Amino acid sequence: MGRVRRWCDDETLAKDISGRVYIVTGANSGVGLETTRQLVKQGGHVVMACRRPDAGEAAAQSFAGLKGTYEVMRCDLADLQSVRDFADAFLAKHGRLDGLMCNAGVVVMGNEARYTKDGFELTIAASYLGHFLLTELLLDLLKKSAPSRMGILSSVVHAGSPNNRYRVHLDDLHFRARTYSAYGAYGEAKVATVLYAMELADRLKGAGVTTASIHPGWARSNFGGRGLLMNVVRILLLPVQPFVTDSNELSAQTSLHVLLSDDAPNHSGAYFSQSSVLYRDKGCRDGGWPMESPNPHARDMGAARDLVEASRKLVGLT
Template identity: 45%
Template sequence: MPKPLLADPALFTRDLSGRRYVVTGANAGIGFVTAKQLALQGAHVVLACRRVAEAEARIAEIRAEKPDAKVEARALDLGDLASVRRFAEGINADFDRLDGLVNNAGVMNTPQQKTADGFEMQLGVNHLGHFALTDALLDLLKRSAPSRIVNVSSCFHDKAMGRDGDIHLDDLFFEKRKYDGWEAYAQSKLANLLHAKGLAKRLEGTGVTAVSVHPGWVRTNLAKHTMPLWVQDYVLRPFMRLGGLIEPWEGAQTTLHCVLSDDVPNHPGAFYSQTGTYRDRSANRGGWPLRSPNPKAHDDALIDALWKKSEALVASA
């Protein structure tokens, strides 16, 4: 695999004092690395996590490096829209600005489960929870413009373990077809990409830039239902490194570039990719931005149809 793409080091020397960011799933992996870097640069960062105790422990790590870091943990369960609404109400009440929302949290290849609202777990957490969260914070982001929304998608929106990424609007929750964890994951990650494109269309002229990213094949616990971390570390890591396994700092590079780079607003709705695995091998080197090889990623009718379906589902919960 090609070497991972790295952000301009000058971005990490910027003073972010006075800026405020929300990063979901920031208690581990690339979410934590992203939140930590923003905090080390002086930003006020909210670690939005389901397991607050874990987030508090990670905050202690940040403050060990920067004792005056402005970081806090707040409870957010993306699988429960009541929790999403409570979280957003708190942010809207306590913050007078929000410079960036990083929709990073996610689950991958889970057994068939439902969220608290009855949605298929992967689409519910990865897409619908973030769709509702973004909508609830959108006015604050607009008032704070220029601001950013970064959706963490995946190269698996294109193809996941042989399953083509697609959106089944007539059966989003696998009620009419046999459940397949990888197919459900691919669907949710394509939804993340289409959500960013839908946002870009609706936010034109507001100063809010929405994009999606593939962070790379990162060594994290996201794949715990498929490959425990100890397997990655002790058995497969030497081989997977040759196939593109990267560390969380490398995996956070694309997200951090999209949050901080002055060039990103020139590409609203774009997909930014770390090195990956695509049906078109020429895309494997990644690109900031990269045109997705999946034709569904460029289907305007699908973008609008998914938006309307998502609005209806969130409103019904």
């Protein structure tokens, strides 16, 4: 079908990163696992920040024989105290942080919103607010370790369609007054990650810390869970799967480009995307490292600053 598939160049994937320290959230599965595997392969030390440490340990058995090292630490991004505990434990143990990949994410299927114990809607809590707190708590170390990099996973879904562009609703971030929609909540949370990468890049200009938001592609991961609906979707997709979906290894390429390539720091704050048939804007389907988001709400620096100010209050940083 002539789809562009974006792979890191050989030079990037051959760099020796021995001595460098990385954090990957949601590292036990899918895109996060393959991002971690490549970093370990190239000699890095990766802290796998996992909601379920046993799943992280089990997944990491497959790294046997690779040059680098890893450790698994518990971090539930939908629980602010767990994020704080993780950051404290990491800072007590590590004196440098070369790259932070905010990879974890969820989509909460169904017609009802689910809430975390902090009172946040679960999708935005795990995909954005937890990562916001984590990044802010580690910011001093990222600066001390400069040049260093931060990436955060967004999704093609953030782009919406020409008739329906998602935006962050600061007046009702947690769907208390609005009708919940799984796709809408996911799209809004992923607009938030694009805005955060953009705002942070602006705030960190000159500090040697660069940022990016990322669409990884349509990964054949565990995303969406193993419920009936997702299993039906997977079965229906089987005939076209090789053409429209991506292996987890391919889906990790954009994150690896952001963390390792020489070029990514030249575009701090930008949106990097694997090609994707899921863009409703046809002109975006080839993706780009970087590319402009077709969603104007995801390019609005005023909205980004408002989001960050509101996020600071929500996570208790002010």
